[in-house]
Amino acid sequence: MSEDTEQEIPRGSVAAGHRARLPAGAQPPFVVYVNGVVQKEGADYEVRAGEIVFTRQILKEDKVGLGRWLAMYMGIFGTYRKNETVDIEFRRDGKAELASDVAIHD
Numbered sequence: 001m002s003e004d005t006e007q008e009i010p011r012g013s014v015a016a017g018h019r020a021r022l023p024a025g026a027q028p029p030f031v032v033y034v035n036g037v038v039q040k041e042g043a044d045y046e047v048r049a050g051e052i053v054f055t056r057q058i059l060k061e062d063k064v065g066l067g068r069w070l071a072m073y074m075g076i077f078g079t080y081r082k083n084e085t086v087d088i089e090f091r092r093d094g095k096a097e098l099a100s101d102v103a104i105h106d
Contacts, residue, residue, distance in 0.1 A: 007056055007057055009057070009059060009082075010059070010082045012061065012082075013059045013060065013061055013082040013083070014059070014060055014061075015057035015058075015059060016057070016058050016059065016060040016104040016105070016106075017057065017058060017104045017105045017106035018053055018054045018055075018056070018057060018058070018104075018106055019051045019052065019053050019054070019104065019105050019106060020051060020052045020054075020058075020086050020088065020102045020103065020104055020105075021050060021051050021102070021103070021105075022047075022050050022051060022052065022088065022090065023088070023090065023092070023097070023099050025092045025093070026088070026090040026091070026092055026097075026099075027090060027091045027092060028047070028090070028091070029090075029091070030047060030052070030088060030089065030090050031088070031089035031090075032044070032045055032052055032086065032087075032088055032089075033086065033087040033088075033089075034058065034084050034085070034086055035084055035085060036087075039054075043055070044056075052086075052088060058084050058086060058104045059082045059083070059084050060082075060083055060084065060104065061082065061083035085100075085101045086101070086102050086104060087099065087100045087101065087102070088102055
């Protein structure tokens, strides 16, 4: 996972981690999405010990400070920071299920 040293983290975002826990009872096949884009097993992630392990950091928006929050509330400007969401499609008890915006950790 040497890509970490090359991955640029945009201002206002933080590297949340590489891993997402699979929901209890989740069974393959798994379809993993980052911001709605299908990821490829082997190239973008691996399944290990009940987790999806990404080959790069997943980026989340850093906390919004009071000044920025107030400006957004007043409609002066918005925030356009990198905030990746991870969704995992899986099977449980023979039914297809989707876990949306799963927690990311390292």
